Amino acid sequence: MAATVQRPSRLSxxxxxxxxxxxVFSAPAITLLIVFLLVPxxxxxxxxxxxxxxxxxxxxxxxxxxxxxFVRMMKDEAFLRGLLNNFYFVLVVVPVQTSLAxxxxxxxxxxxxxxxxxxxxxxxxxxxxxxxxAIIWTFLYNPGEGLINEFIHIISFGRLGPYNWLQDTKxxxxxxxxxxxxxxVGFQMVIxxxxxxxxxxxxxxxxxxxxxxxxxxxxxxxxxxxRNTTIFVVLATTILAFKLFTQVExxxxxxxxxxxxxxxxxxxxxxxxxxxxxxxxxxxxVFFLIVLGVSLLQRCFLREERMVE
Amino acid sequence: xxxxxTPHGIAYRLRKGIRLGLTYLAMSLLAIFFLxxxxxxxxxxxxxxxxxxxxxxxxxxxxxxxxxxxxxxxADVFAQxxxxxxxxxxxxxxxxxxxxxxxxxxxxxxxxxRLRFRGxxxxxGVVVALIIIPFEAVAIPLLLVVNRLPWLGGATTWLDxxxxxxxxxxxxxxxIFLFYQFFINLPKDLEEAAFVDGAGVFRIFWNIVLPLxxxxxxxxxxxxxxxxxxxxxxxxxxxxxxxxxPLMIGMQQFFGLDPKIWGDIMAFASMITVPVLIxxxxxxxxxxxxVASTGIKG
Numbered sequence: 001m002a003a004t005v006q007r008p009s010r011l012s013x014x015x016x017x018x019x020x021x022x023x024v025f026s027a028p029a030i031t032l033l034i035v036f037l038l039v040p041x042x043x044x045x046x047x048x049x050x051x052x053x054x055x056x057x058x059x060x061x062x063x064x065x066x067x068x069x070f071v072r073m074m075k076d077e078a079f080l081r082g083l084l085n086n087f088y089f090v091l092v093v094v095p096v097q098t099s100l101a102x103x104x105x106x107x108x109x110x111x112x113x114x115x116x117x118x119x120x121x122x123x124x125x126x127x128x129x130x131x132x133x134a135i136i137w138t139f140l141y142n143p144g145e146g147l148i149n150e151f152i153h154i155i156s157f158g159r160l161g162p163y164n165w166l167q168d169t170k171x172x173x174x175x176x177x178x179x180x181x182x183x184x185v186g187f188q189m190v191i192x193x194x195x196x197x198x199x200x201x202x203x204x205x206x207x208x209x210x211x212x213x214x215x216x217x218x219x220x221x222x223x224x225x226x227r228n229t230t231i232f233v234v235l236a237t238t239i240l241a242f243k244l245f246t247q248v249e250x251x252x253x254x255x256x257x258x259x260x261x262x263x264x265x266x267x268x269x270x271x272x273x274x275x276x277x278x279x280x281x282x283x284x285x286v287f288f289l290i291v292l293g294v295s296l297l298q299r300c301f302l303r304e305e306r307m308v309e
Numbered sequence: 310x311x312x313x314x315t316p317h318g319i320a321y322r323l324r325k326g327i328r329l330g331l332t333y334l335a336m337s338l339l340a341i342f343f344l345x346x347x348x349x350x351x352x353x354x355x356x357x358x359x360x361x362x363x364x365x366x367x368x369x370x371x372x373x374x375x376x377x378x379x380x381x382x383x384a385d386v387f388a389q390x391x392x393x394x395x396x397x398x399x400x401x402x403x404x405x406x407x408x409x410x411x412x413x414x415x416x417x418x419x420x421x422x423r424l425r426f427r428g429x430x431x432x433x434g435v436v437v438a439l440i441i442i443p444f445e446a447v448a449i450p451l452l453l454v455v456n457r458l459p460w461l462g463g464a465t466t467w468l469d470x471x472x473x474x475x476x477x478x479x480x481x482x483x484x485i486f487l488f489y490q491f492f493i494n495l496p497k498d499l500e501e502a503a504f505v506d507g508a509g510v511f512r513i514f515w516n517i518v519l520p521l522x523x524x525x526x527x528x529x530x531x532x533x534x535x536x537x538x539x540x541x542x543x544x545x546x547x548x549x550x551x552x553x554x555p556l557m558i559g560m561q562q563f564f565g566l567d568p569k570i571w572g573d574i575m576a577f578a579s580m581i582t583v584p585v586l587i588x589x590x591x592x593x594x595x596x597x598x599x600v601a602s603t604g605i606k607g
Contacts, residue, residue: 019426021510026432029417032480033439036451041442043450054453107336112329120593121340127589127596128347129539131557132578135564136346139571145367147349182343187600194601243445246541250561264445264542271449272546280449288446295441 041288048282054275062278069282078254078269079283082261085173086290089241089262092174097181098233101188102226106218108189109196119193123186130183134250137179141165166252169259176247176260184240188233195229196222228302235298239291263287348372350582354575357381362572382576389573390559391551392580399538399555402474407533409479411526417480418488419514423500433489439482445542451477452546473547474555478537484529487602491525492518528599531592538585556581 048069052062073079108119125133140147149162165175199222207217223230245264248254254261254269263283271280352374356362361376386392420426421433455467455477467473495518503513519526541557548554563577589596 015425018424018510022420022424022426022429025416025420025424025510025514028413029480029485030432032413032476033436033482035454036477036480037439037442037447037482040447040450040454043453044447047450047453052453054456104339107332107339110332112332116593118336118340119597120590122343123597124347124586124589125343126600127535127585128582129557129585131539131541131560132350132582133346135560135574135578136350138564139366139574140346140349142366145363147367147371150367182346186343190597190600191603193597239443243443245445246539249541249545250564267445267449268542268546272452277449277453284446284449288442291443291446292441 044281044284044288047278048285050278051276052278052281054271054277065278069279070286072279073282073286078258078261079263079266081258082254082263082266083286085260085262086242086244088173089177089180089244090238093177093181093241094234094237097185097188097237098230100181101185101233102192102230104185104189105192105196106222109193119189122189125183126186128183130246131250133179133183134247137175137182138166138251141175143167167256169257172252172256172260176244176251180244180247184237188237191233192226192229195226199225231298231301235294238294242287242290242294345372347582347586350575350578353572354382354579355379356572359570359572362575366571382570382572383580385570385573386563386577386580390563392559392577394551395554395556395559396580398471398553399557402471402555403534403537403540405471406475406478406537407530409475410481410484410533411530413479414481414484414529415488415522415526416514418485419492419518421485422489422492423497424510436482436485436489440486448542448546455547468547469549469553471553474540474544474553477543481533484533487529487532488522488525491522495521524598527595528602531596531599532603 049064049066050062051065051069056062104122108115108122141149143149143164143166144162146162146165148165152161152163163171165171203221203225204217207221212220243264244262245268248260248262248265249268252260254265264287267280267283267287270276270283349371352372353362353366355374355378356365357377357379365371365373365375417436421429421436455473457465458467459465460467460470460472464470499517499521500513503517508516539557540555541561544555544558545561548558551559560577560581564574
């Protein structure tokens with residue numbers, strides 16, 4: 001009896017101490033997230049309406065300038081070119097990389113000898129850092145006698161090339177796309193591989209009994225079962241495409257004539273290079289809104305899927 | 310006719326053999342595509358004579374170790390810059406970032422998953438929402454913040470330090486989310502038993518939850534390592550001197566020197582790449598599982 005009388009008070013003190021511990025456990029992460037993510041994010045919104053500079057000029061105090069940064073963006077050729085390039089990248093890289101990832105995943109998913117070796121090889125560019133990748137490929141793209149020029153020369157029986165890959169305004173961006181696919185596709189392959197391994201075997205057996213051939217099984221069993229994986233891969237690649245920075249900065253710095261400019265390269269050049277923090281913040285906000293849109297699209301698609309189930 | 314299509318018929322076996330051969334052929338061609346730049350880098354780095362590198366670069370000889378081979382390029386790199394310092398910087402920065410992240414992100418995730426307190430659902434919602442904000446969108450204002458933060462010993466800016474490259478990246482919303490998903494799926498029995506025995510929250514977390522959670526710790530550690538080892542944008546903006554710079558910035562600067570000595574550049578690139586490739590080969594299974602887990606959400 002005594003124990004049951006005592007219990008409520010003992011429980012409530014325990015519950016209070018549990019709440020205190022919860023905040024103790026969360027405090028470090030919350031503090032860091034606020035100072036280094038939330039505050040800068042809110043600052044970006046605020047700064048985008050000002051002409052703030054990185055090192056304030058005492059003679060020219062920072063002013064609120066309304067939407068002038070956003071108006072200026074519409075006439076900024078480098079910005080427009082960068083945004084256009086990001087969409088161009090999405091349009092080419094997303095379908096190519098996604099299909100290649102699925103192809104690789106189906107290949108390494110076969111129960112054959114040596115699959116582990118192939119899987120390791122296809123994944124190894126992912127653990128090769130982008131700076132290194134960009135530098136190796138700069139050498140491969142060497143104008144004149146680079147390996148890529150030579151390869152194209154041979155397979156076209158001497159009819160094509162040599163090209164000046166990184167100095168040609170038409171070729172520079174496709175050249176960057178190729179190495180980005182080379183470096184990133186292994187990551188997507190592994191995500192697809194995980195998806196493939198979750199498809200229940202009886203589905204294939206049933207399809208096989210119904211007389212479906214391998215191709216039909218792929219289109220009517222594999223692809224529909226991979227719907228969520230594909231949505232994730234497509235949208236994650238899209239977001240990565242909008243973050244494009246390192247390889248461009250190392251190889252071309254956005255040139256020649258902004259031909260390989262991207263939104264993030266422009267943000268860094270404006271904000272860090274030219275110290276125009278206000279303007280760079282405004283571009284960052286536009287960049288964030290695009291990424292937000294893509295993320296919401298993803299949640300929307302996935303929710304729809306759940307409701308169907 | 311029927312006999313040829315039975316599993317033991319010659320035609321059937323022939324067709325199966327051809328299909329198998331074609332599969333291996335396709336996979337080998339793809340393997341060449343993914344390996345050739347890495348092999349090219351390694352082979353070139355051992356060619357002592359720079360003219361040999363340039364002569365070979367447009368033919369299949371690019372992949373053949375020939376001519377005078379040795380470690381001259383590696384020696385050149387060490388003679389030109391303090392490679393050891395850059396390596397120490399990178400290992401220190403990434404090591405502390407990943408380790409600190411494991412501690413504080415798992416603790417917050419545990420609180421969200423198991424402890425009852427007011428505001429928990431709201432906090433969880435905020436963390437999930439924060440995953441969407443890309444670092445690139447806050448980089449410039451963050452530069453403004455760290456430029457004016459004080460530090461021990463009276464420093465008034467964080468620029469050009471180790472901690473400016475570490476502290477902003479320790480807390481990570483996506484890591485918290487991965488930990489949270491793992492913790493809510495753990496069976497509660499053991500924790501409840503320990504609770505009845507009077508164990509405190511910290512003891513339960515340390516003695517019971519941690520030993521059960523090795524897979525998720527490995528996953529988060531590997532994903533954070535892959536992300537931060539290659540970090541380029543932020544160290545480029547916040548460091549000036551070679552003292553605290555990581556390898557990637559050193560690599561880019563070395564690459565920017567003219568005239569370009571490709572043998573040396575490839576030696577530098579190999580020294581960055583090979584250790585990570587070896588770690589990857591040793592823990593391959595874990596790497597693949599971690600990456601796979603990023604796709605399993607929603």
